[in-house]
Amino acid sequence: MKPFAFARPGSVAEAVRQVAAEPGAVFLGGGTNLVDHLKLGVATPELVVDVRRLTSREISDLPDGGLRLGAATTNSEVAADRRVRERYPVLAQALLAGATGQLRNLATTGGNPLQRTRCVYFQDVTTACNKREPGSGCSAVNGYTRYHAVLGVPSAMPDPTAPETCIATHPSDMAVALAALDAVVHVLGPAGERTIPFGELHRLPGDDPSRDTVLGHGELVTAIDLPPLPDGARSAYRKVRDRASYAFALVSVAAVVAGDSTSERTVRIALGGVAHKPWRAARAEELLRGTPLTEHAVGHAMGVELTTAQPQPGIDGGNGFKIPLATRTVVATLRDLTRET
Amino acid sequence: MDAEISLTVDGVARRLTVDTRTTLLDTLRERLGNCSPKKGCDHGQCGACTVLLDGERALSCLALAVAHDGAEITTADGLARGGELHPVQQAFLDRDAFQCGYCTPGQICSAVGVLAEVDRGWPSHASPDLVADPELSHDEVAERMSGNLCRCAAYVNIVPAVQQAGGVQA
Known part of the structure; x- marks a missing residue:
């Protein structure tokens, strides 16, 4: 594993400043995906900034009847929350269908939707992958495609040498539920706060498969809001x-x-x-x-x-x-x- | 790069300097001499490294030690109290819930976590009713323990052991 510096700043704002200032910096939440990528060589940061104890670990009621999930709440805590189970069963079920108890106890609301594809070629640094190494090509085309995309790809068997080719899928169950719930993502970045409709957080490969989301470098998810569902939904x-x-x-x-x-x-x-x-x-x-x-x-x-x-x-x-x-x-x-x- | 951290492991306070790349699993095994958590896959897929991290079951192979400075860790080695085995440990013996034993410390820590989660009313994918308090049925135990692989396939005895430790008459 490549050496890296580690920081646990005192505030969310300071964490954002530290990551924004260092192009090779990443945020660390529960670590269930990032630590694996450090071992695999898929992620090679210069600086790891730990935010797990900085963002909120509260699930709070919103005035409109919705819920706010602090970014540091764990997948286990959200799935077990009475309000989530009663009002948003789709979210509790999605969380419980993902990973295992040991992983859900570590994984966070902020990190889960930002986990990366489990495409076997993305995770194998000896193979070409436009997501991991832009411009290197896509080894998945006509390879092991069982877990790969059928929607949002330009053709059956796109050009494996083209820099834009990527047929990976997003692996998160939680994210699918949040998309159906029209959740809203709160983000703090170097330019301040913004909110992103959940459906606009993730992107198709387009001309840059290396980018999974619209988040810029240094932008941190601080909370995710669940709007109220209509009565009887x-x-x-x-x-x-x-x-x-x-x-x-x-x-x-x-x-x-x-x-x-x-x-x-x-x-x-x-x-x-x-x-x-x-x-x-x-x-x-x-x-x-x-x-x-x-x-x-x-x-x-x-x-x-x-x-x-x-x-x-x-x-x-x-x-x-x-x-x-x-x-x-x-x-x-x-x-x-x-x-x- | 090095960092100084404090951990409480099985009730004993420890202070040490670790490379920032060191996982909790390697810290426990290589630095603190606690070889109870096992390194199976080292990628979060097998559960052999499961410990109780601040009271919750977690994978020590996917946790950086430096990110858990100050944590309280219980391994299978630290579950017994005053010469008495933990009820989960005793149940694994009573039910012959292992063969080679390599996955067993992780299975036992995971089972301790499962029983606490069920006591708190946490649902699982196998719960027939998401809102009701769960019961320790075979399907519930199998689902909740699915993160602990046993290549000897002792599952048929692990499930009853967890049920026994949870007070289910089987």
Whole structure:
């Protein structure tokens, strides 16, 4: 492991100043992803700035009926919070579907959405990877693509030598739920505070796959707000994976259904495991607004949503299975949510 | 680069200088001579390095020692009190919940954490009702212990051991 300096400043503002002043500096939260990357050589910082004891570890009620999650709250604490379990089951379920008890006790609200892809090539410094080493190419194309993207990629089998090619997925379950909840991210940076709608935090690879989010260097997540859901809204998270526990998603779905009558019904759908970012299925949501959520209607809406999907060939048959799997998982999630009414 | 830190390990206050790159696991094993937490994968995937970190079960291989300056750590080595095994340790013996034993200290620390989490009413992915207090069913224990791999596959006895330690008649 490359040597690094370590700092634990006395305030959040000082932490931001320290990271902003050093191009090779990183923030350390729970460390569950960063410490692994230090060992793997994926992350090679000059300075590690520990913020775990600086940001808030409180979950507080907001005046509008929402909740504010301090960035240092652990994934375990958020999943166990009574208010989260009762009012935002989709978030508690997503957190509990991710990692293990030992990891959730370390991982934080601020850090979880910023964890990096588990693409095996990204984590292997002997292979070409545009995310880890911009311009080096993408080893995942036509490789081991089982956990890779089908949405937000330009084609099936994009050019592996092109500097913009990246078919990695975002691995966080929590982030998929936060996308469906229209959460709001509070950020402190060198230029002051700003808020980012959660759906705009993560980005598609675009022309720079090395950037997972829109955060600039030195910008620190200080809290995430959960807006109140409409009265009577129901929400759930469903995750499909290769093992029953402790595995990343092949496909996951976070859904919120609101509205007393069919004509007033609104549906929010976010997909995990299919794209470089949590994927809000906006076209499907629009098609399902005010309609009965029959299997046929949901299947049709998801068919429209997935028209741009690009199945990736690769070892073990590639990942084309994700396209029907995404539809079926949405159908099952919405069926469960509407059955209880 | 070096940093001076303080840790309380199994009730004993320790002060030492560590390289900033040192994990809690390597600090315990290589610097403090406590070889109870094991290095299995060293990447947070196997759970053999599980300790109780400020009372909560955590992976010592993914924790930098310097980031946990001042922490209180309990390893499987420090669970017994006055010559009496911890109930989880006794249950692992009673139920023959191990073969080679390499993963066992991590399994035991994890199980101690699981029982505390269930006592606090924390739900799991296996909980049928997210809001109700959980019960120590087979599925609950299997889900909550899924971060501790056992390559001897002693799971069939580990689950009843955790249930026994949690007061479940099985």
